[in-house]
Amino acid sequence: MNQQAGRLAERAQLVGGNRMELLLFHLKGRQSYGINVFKVKEILPCPVLNSLPQHNPIVRGVANIRGETISVIDLSQAIGMGALPDTRENVVIVTEYNRVTQGFLVSKVDKIVNLNWKDVHPPPPATGKDNYLTAVTELNNTMIEIIDVEKVISEVHPVNERISKGVVDDTLKLVASTYNVVVVDDSSVARNQVIRCLEEVGVQTIGLENGKEVLTFLEALVESGKDVNDEILMIISDIEMPEMDGYTLTTELRAHPELNQLDILLHTSLSGIFNEAMVKRVGADDFLAKYDADELARKVVNRIKAIEDQHIEPV
Structure with a gap:
C-alpha cells in the first residue's frame, strides 16, 4: 500500500467514526477558521495571479497550478472582512468543491486537528441568517469558525438549479x-x-x-x-x-x-x-x-x- 492509499484508509476510519480533520487557518487578526481536510488538494504560497476583466471583486485572479487554471477567491473579502493585503506570506488553499477545483487566499495556515463531529456545533443564533458560518467548535479554549464555503462559491459560480425539460413529466x-x-x-x-x-x-x-x-x-x-x-x-x-x-x-x-x-x-x-x-x-x-x-x-x-x-x- 502506497502512502496515498494509506492516508486514504486512515481518513476513512476517521469519517466512519463521526470524526473529521480540520485545517486551521487565519484571515485577519487572531481568529481561527477551519476547513475540512477532505476538501483540500494542496497548500502553496500564493502564486502569480492574473486578473480577469469584469470578474467578481472577491476573485483576486487566476493562477496556473500544475497545468490547471483556477480562480483564487480572497476568503476574507468574501465573508465581508475586507481584502487581504498583498504580502509574500499569503497562502492559497487549493480545494475541490462540487466537482470544481478552487483556490482560497488566506493569510496563513496553522495546523491540522482531529475532532469529533459531536463537538462541532451549529453557529449561535446571534450570528444571524446572513453569516458565512456552517459551524463552530472549541479547541484549547479557542473558538474555531467553520466557513460555509459552498455559500461563498455559489456567489462566484452560481449553479444551475433548474431541471431540464423531460426529466420529470x-x-x-x-x-x-x-x-x-x-x-x-x-x-x-x-x-x-x-x-x-x-x-x-x-x-x-x-x-x-x-x-x-x-x-x-x-x-x-x-x-x-x-x-x-x-x-x-x-x-x-x-x-x-x-x-x-x-x-x-x-x-x-x-x-x-x-x-x-x-x-x-x-x-x-x-x-x-x-x-x-x-x-x-x-x-x-x-x-x-x-x-x-x-x-x-x-x-x-x-x-x-x-x-x-x-x-x-x-x-
Missing part, C-alpha cells in the same frame, strides 16, 4: 406530491438548492441541518405510531455536518429496527472512490456528488417509480 409530478423527502445539509445555501430542485420534481420536503436533527425527527415519528416508511420516500443527506455526520446518521438508521429500511442518498461536495467505498461500508443506498439538478432529480424520480411499480398489482 406532468403525470409523475401529480404522484410526487404525495411523497415526503427529508433534506439534510448544514449549509443553508446547499440545502435550499436541493429543496428548490425537489420542488420542481413535485415532492414535499422537510429541511433539517444535521444528522442529529434527522434522527430526532424520525424517532418522534415512530413514537407517534406512524410507519416511517409510508411517511418518508427517502433521505437526501450531506456527509459533513456538525454534531452527527451523514455516515454516522446512516449507521444509526441501519441499526434502528423501525428506521432501517429508509432509502438514503448521500449527497455531498466530497467525491471519488473513497466515498463510494464508504457508502457500501455504512449501508447507504446511493451516493451523488454535488451539484447537478438533473442527476438529483432523476434519483428522486427513479425512487418514486420504484415505489409506484410495487403498488401495481399483477394482472
